[in-house]
Amino acid sequence: MSSNLAAAERGQVVTVERVGxxxxxxxxxxELGLVPGTRVELVGVAPLGDPIELLVRGACLSIRRAEAERxxxxxxxxxxxxxxxxxxxxxxxxxxxxx
Amino acid sequence: xxxxxxxxxxxxxxxxxxxxxxxLVVLVGNPNVGKTTLxxxxxxxxxxxxxxxxxTVERRSGELALGDDxxxxxxxxxxxxxxxxxxPEEQLAINSTLGIGGFERPDLVVAVVDAGQLIRNLYLVLQxxxxxxxxxxxxxxxxxxGEARPDPAAVSELFAAxxxxxxxxxxxxxxxxxxxxxxxxxxxxxxxxxLPYPPDLRSALDRVADALPAGWRKNVERDRxxxxxxxxxxxxxxxxxxxxxxxRERCLDVQRxxxxxxxxxxxxxxxxxxxxxxxxxxxxRATRHPPKHAGSARLDRVLLHPLFGFMAFVGIMLVMFxxxxxxxEPGIASIEAAFRALGELAKARLPDxxxxxxxxxxxxxxxxxxxxxxPQILLLFLFIGLLEDSGYMARVAYLMDRIMRALxxxxxxxxxxxxxxxxxxxxxLATRTMERRRDRLLTxxxxxxxxxxxxxxxxxxxxxxxxxxxxxxxxxxLGAVLMVGMYVFSMVMTLVAAAIIGRTxxxxxxxxxxxxxxxxxxxxxxxxxxxxxxxxxVFLKEAGTVILACTIVLWALxxxxxxxxxxxxxxxxxxxxxxxxxxxIALEKSYGGRLxxxxxxxxxxxxxxxxxxxxxxxxFAAREVFVSTLGVVYGVGAADDDTSPLRQRIKSxxxxxxxxxxxxxxxxxxxxxxxxxxxxxxxxxxxRRESRSWRWPAFLFAYMTALxxxxxxxxxxxxxLLGFG
Numbered sequence: 001m002s003s004n005l006a007a008a009e010r011g012q013v014v015t016v017e018r019v020g021x022x023x024x025x026x027x028x029x030x031e032l033g034l035v036p037g038t039r040v041e042l043v044g045v046a047p048l049g050d051p052i053e054l055l056v057r058g059a060c061l062s063i064r065r066a067e068a069e070r071x072x073x074x075x076x077x078x079x080x081x082x083x084x085x086x087x088x089x090x091x092x093x094x095x096x097x098x099x
Numbered sequence: 100x101x102x103x104x105x106x107x108x109x110x111x112x113x114x115x116x117x118x119x120x121x122x123l124v125v126l127v128g129n130p131n132v133g134k135t136t137l138x139x140x141x142x143x144x145x146x147x148x149x150x151x152x153x154x155t156v157e158r159r160s161g162e163l164a165l166g167d168d169x170x171x172x173x174x175x176x177x178x179x180x181x182x183x184x185x186x187p188e189e190q191l192a193i194n195s196t197l198g199i200g201g202f203e204r205p206d207l208v209v210a211v212v213d214a215g216q217l218i219r220n221l222y223l224v225l226q227x228x229x230x231x232x233x234x235x236x237x238x239x240x241x242x243x244x245g246e247a248r249p250d251p252a253a254v255s256e257l258f259a260a261x262x263x264x265x266x267x268x269x270x271x272x273x274x275x276x277x278x279x280x281x282x283x284x285x286x287x288x289x290x291x292x293x294l295p296y297p298p299d300l301r302s303a304l305d306r307v308a309d310a311l312p313a314g315w316r317k318n319v320e321r322d323r324x325x326x327x328x329x330x331x332x333x334x335x336x337x338x339x340x341x342x343x344x345x346x347r348e349r350c351l352d353v354q355r356x357x358x359x360x361x362x363x364x365x366x367x368x369x370x371x372x373x374x375x376x377x378x379x380x381x382x383x384r385a386t387r388h389p390p391k392h393a394g395s396a397r398l399d400r401v402l403l404h405p406l407f408g409f410m411a412f413v414g415i416m417l418v419m420f421x422x423x424x425x426x427x428e429p430g431i432a433s434i435e436a437a438f439r440a441l442g443e444l445a446k447a448r449l450p451d452x453x454x455x456x457x458x459x460x461x462x463x464x465x466x467x468x469x470x471x472x473x474p475q476i477l478l479l480f481l482f483i484g485l486l487e488d489s490g491y492m493a494r495v496a497y498l499m500d501r502i503m504r505a506l507x508x509x510x511x512x513x514x515x516x517x518x519x520x521x522x523x524x525x526x527x528l529a530t531r532t533m534e535r536r537r538d539r540l541l542t543x544x545x546x547x548x549x550x551x552x553x554x555x556x557x558x559x560x561x562x563x564x565x566x567x568x569x570x571x572x573x574x575x576x577l578g579a580v581l582m583v584g585m586y587v588f589s590m591v592m593t594l595v596a597a598a599i600i601g602r603t604x605x606x607x608x609x610x611x612x613x614x615x616x617x618x619x620x621x622x623x624x625x626x627x628x629x630x631x632x633x634x635x636x637v638f639l640k641e642a643g644t645v646i647l648a649c650t651i652v653l654w655a656l657x658x659x660x661x662x663x664x665x666x667x668x669x670x671x672x673x674x675x676x677x678x679x680x681x682x683x684i685a686l687e688k689s690y691g692g693r694l695x696x697x698x699x700x701x702x703x704x705x706x707x708x709x710x711x712x713x714x715x716x717x718x719f720a721a722r723e724v725f726v727s728t729l730g731v732v733y734g735v736g737a738a739d740d741d742t743s744p745l746r747q748r749i750k751s752x753x754x755x756x757x758x759x760x761x762x763x764x765x766x767x768x769x770x771x772x773x774x775x776x777x778x779x780x781x782x783x784x785x786x787r788r789e790s791r792s793w794r795w796p797a798f799l800f801a802y803m804t805a806l807x808x809x810x811x812x813x814x815x816x817x818x819x820l821l822g823f824g
Contacts, residue, residue: 056219
C-alpha cells in the first residue's frame, strides 16, 4: 500500500520509497539516512499538529507535514496500540537508555 | 566572490617562531555527539573563543598537550551531518577539514561519532575518507551503545583510520585518544575508501576536478571527492562563499549534462548502501534500526504531550524569564551600588575638574554600564547551556515551530524573544542558538522592540505624572491597564516588524525544518559553566568596549562646554537648590543640551519640548537614564529611588500661556516613542558584535527611530484632532 509519510499513523512503521522536495532539503534528509528502503517510524506529532517526529536509524528527526507529504512510503506494519516506542523485535535494546 | 577571494592569506597564519611546527587538529562530527565535552577534556582550561572570519559562528580553540611532543592546537568545528553545504555556515566543515577557502590545513582531522547511532554518524566519516584526509575516528558515548558495542578495529579497517572508543562524559578512553592523536600526528597516512560510483559519473567528476583551483587539488582521488562535494553543493541559488566562478560554471554545466539523473540519490544511496553492507562486520544487524532511547521516549511522552507538554514548557520558560527579570535584580542592584560608591569615593578623593568628572562619570560609569549586564547574561547562558545540553532546546523548537513559522521566525527564536522582555542585550546574544544567519539577523532586528525592563521606570514615571489615578469600569486601575497595554503594543509591533523585515530587508526562503531531537541527557555542569563564562567574557571584551566608548562620548556631550562657576553664585542661604539649579543650567548649556534644544522643532509635533529632548539624549545610555536626566533638567536632582518630586514637577510644568506643558496625550505619545525607539547604545553595540558589521546596528537604529517618530506623531496629532490633550 503506497502512501506518503505525512499520512502515516502515530506508531506506524513504514519503508521509504522515494524522497521528493526542494533539492537542499531533500539532500539533507537523505544524508540523515532517509534513503529509499529505510524503515521509518512515525513516533509522534507536535501538540499543535505540526511538525511530526520520526525515528530514522535510531535518531529522532522532526520535519513538517508539508515536506513529509513529499516522501513516498509503503507501510510495513500497522500502528501499535501500546508502548509506541518499544519494539518487539529488539527487546534487548530497551536497556539503551541515555538517562 | 572572485577567484582571488580563495587565495587570500589565511586569516590565522601559524606563528613561524615555534621551535617545532605547531600542529593543527580539528574536531568534526554530527551535532549532539559530545564533541564539545571531548574538546573540553582534551584542552583542559585554556580555550579561546572567537569568531570565524566573515560569519558569526563561534570558533573555539585550545591547546592539547602531547606529552614530549609539545602541543597541538585543537579547533572545535561546529557540528555538521554532512560536508555538503549550501550556506557559509555549513561550508565551515569542508573548509576547515581540507584547509581551503582561506583556512589553514589541519594536520589531523578527528571525527567524533556517536557509537549509539553509528551508521548515520559514519556517513560524515565516509565523506572524510573519500577526501583522503589524515583521519582519526572517535567512537564516543561508547557507554550508550550498550550491547550493540561497535568494534573499533572493524571501523578502523573500513576507513584506513585509527579508531578509539571513548566516553567523554566520564573521561574513559581520553588518555588513549590523546596518545593516539600524538602517534597519528607523527606519521603520514591518509584515510581511504573507494565507492563504486558508475564510470560515467567518474568521468563527470574528472571534468569538474579540472576546474578546481590549483590550491584545492592534491591527487586524483581527493580531487574527485572534492569535485563530488562541489557537484552536490553548488546550485544556481546556493549561498556559498568564495567558490571560484570557473568551478561554479563547470558544476552547473555538468549538472545540466546529467539532468536526466538523480545525482543526489545515486551518491547518497551508494554511501548508505556501502555503510549498511558493512554494518554486519561492525556489529550485529539489530542495531541498524535501534529503537528510540527508552528513557527519552518516556520523558517525551510527558514533555511533548499536548497538555502536560505545554504546561511543562510554560513552567520552564517562566522560570527562565523570572531568573532574568527578578533573580538578576539583586546582582544588578549591587553592581550599580558598587560602581556608584566607587564613583563617589573617587569624587571625594580627587580634586575638582574635568579629569575627575571624566574618571567618575565617563570611565567608572561606563565600566559600570557594561558590568551591569553580567547578571542577566550569565543567567541566560546558564539556562541556554542547560537547555541545549539536556536536549530540551530542540523540543522548544519542536513545540514552537508552528507558531514561530507563522511569524517567519525559526522555532529557536522563541528563547531570544522571551529574553527580550527582560533585556535586549542577552536576547541578542541568545540568537547564536540559531544556525542560519538570516534567522539570527531577523531575530536581532526585532527583539529590541519587546518591552524590556529598562522601559518600565520610564513608563511608571510617565503614568504616575500624567495620568489620573483612577479606575476603569470601577475596578481596573488605569495605570495597570496602560502598562499591560504597552506590553501588548510592543508584542504586536514586534510581530508586524518581523513579518515586514523578514520579507524585505532580510528576505530568505523559509527553509524546510529538519530538527534532530537528541536523547535527553543530564547536562554536565562543568561544561555549561565553562561555556557561560567564555561567552560572557567575549561580551565584556567586544561589546563592552563599544559600550564604554559610547558612555564616554555621551558623558562628554552632556558635560561640555564646562559651565562657568560664576554663572550661579552660590548663596549660603539656599545652597542645595542652587546646586541643583546650577546643574540644570550646566546641562542645558552643554552640547547635548543644545542638541536637545535644536531638536525641539522636530519634537514639537510629537508633543515634546526641549527638556524631553535632553532626556531622550541622556536615555541613549540606557532608557531608565531618562528619569534621572529629566531630574537634572528640572533641577530636582537625579533621585533614583523616589521620583515623586520629579512627578510633581512634570505635572505642574506650564507653558508661557499658563496651560500645562504636558498632557496625558503627551504622556501616551512619549510612551509610544519609548516603546519603539532604539534608545539603547548597548543594544546597538551587541548587534554590531553579533552581526560583525556596523550596517545592521545602523539600520536597526534608523528603522526603530523612524517608526517611533511616525507612531508618536500619529498618536499626538491624531489625539489632538479627536479633541484630547
